[in-house]
Amino acid sequence: DTGVSQDPRHKITKRGQNVTFRCDPISEHNRLYWYRQTLGQGPEFLTYFQNEAQLEKSRLLSDRFSAERPKGSFSTLEIQRTEQGDSAMYLCASSIGTGGVDEQFFGPGTRLTVL
Amino acid sequence: AQSVTQLGSHVSVSEGALVLLRCNYSSSVPPYLFWYVQYPNQGLQLLLKYTSAATLVKGINGFEAEFKKSETSFHLTKPSAHMSDAAEYFCAVRKQGGSEKLVFGKGMKLTVNP
Numbered sequence: 335d336t337g338v339s340q341d342p343r344h345k346i347t348k349r350g351q352n353v354t355f356r357c358d359p360i361s362e363h364n365r366l367y368w369y370r371q372t373l374g375q376g377p378e379f380l381t382y383f384q385n386e387a388q389l390e391k392s393r394l395l396s397d398r399f400s401a402e403r404p405k406g407s408f409s410t411l412e413i414q415r416t417e418q419g420d421s422a423m424y425l426c427a428s429s430i431g432t433g434g435v436d437e438q439f440f441g442p443g444t445r446l447t448v449l
Numbered sequence: 450a451q452s453v454t455q456l457g458s459h460v461s462v463s464e465g466a467l468v469l470l471r472c473n474y475s476s477s478v479p480p481y482l483f484w485y486v487q488y489p490n491q492g493l494q495l496l497l498k499y500t501s502a503a504t505l506v507k508g509i510n511g512f513e514a515e516f517k518k519s520e521t522s523f524h525l526t527k528p529s530a531h532m533s534d535a536a537e538y539f540c541a542v543r544k545q546g547g548s549e550k551l552v553f554g555k556g557m558k559l560t561v562n563p
Contacts, residue, residue: 338492365549374458376539376553377493390548425493435481435500435543438551440492 338441340426346447347416354412355444359428366409367438368401369425370394377425383409384431416448451476451542455554463562468512468527470557472540475521482523483541483551484514493539499523501545510534535561 339358369377381391385406403409423443429436452475482499497508504516541551
């Protein structure tokens with residue numbers, strides 16, 4: 335098991351373009367989380383899934399953002415009509431989901447730069 | 450709503466000196482508390498967590514933290530800093546019995562001088 339992986343690691347795009355990021359959680363982890371981290375700040379929660387169900391969405395997740403986890407394994411985060419303010423590190427995490435205080439294991443992140 | 454405050458953004462210590470990173474929390478109900486470390490170009494890694502059992506929590510790499518309800522604090526300490534401890538440290542809070550989301554502080558960059 336190699337941990338949580340994210341692809342791509344870096345993405346540069348022009349304002350107005352759509353981008354999609356992928357996260358592969360640790361196998362058998364049924365919970366998956368997305369966070370966003372801007373420079374000088376801690377990670378901010380965006381959304382999380384239990385299996386394929388999206389259980390919570392932050393108000394930060396505007397209608398330009400959509401996340402999916404279609405088969406309860408990998409997840410995608412899509413940003414439509416990117417804006418310069420979307421430039422950030424997008425972090426994915428997963429946890430085993432026992433119902434206790436499970437550790438969230440983080441991936442290395444996808445750094446998005448919107449020009 | 451839960452929140453954590455990490456005052457300042459940077460701490461510098463000498464190798465072998467005490468490391469003390471402060472975290473104060475705000476929560477309407479007893480929280481769960483966490484410390485994460487982020488090394489350059491790596492993902493966040495859990496150092497330790499408080500889950501309302503023992504108030505003194507021991508974590509990896511010689512770190513520990515003490516939950517003090519009266520002070521709403523969860524400060525991270527290590528008796529003797531090592532060069533490899535240089536990283537960014539984040540305190541986080543999660544509501545008991547509620548949302549799974551973690552609410553992070555702004556982080557503290559630790560520099561260890563030889």
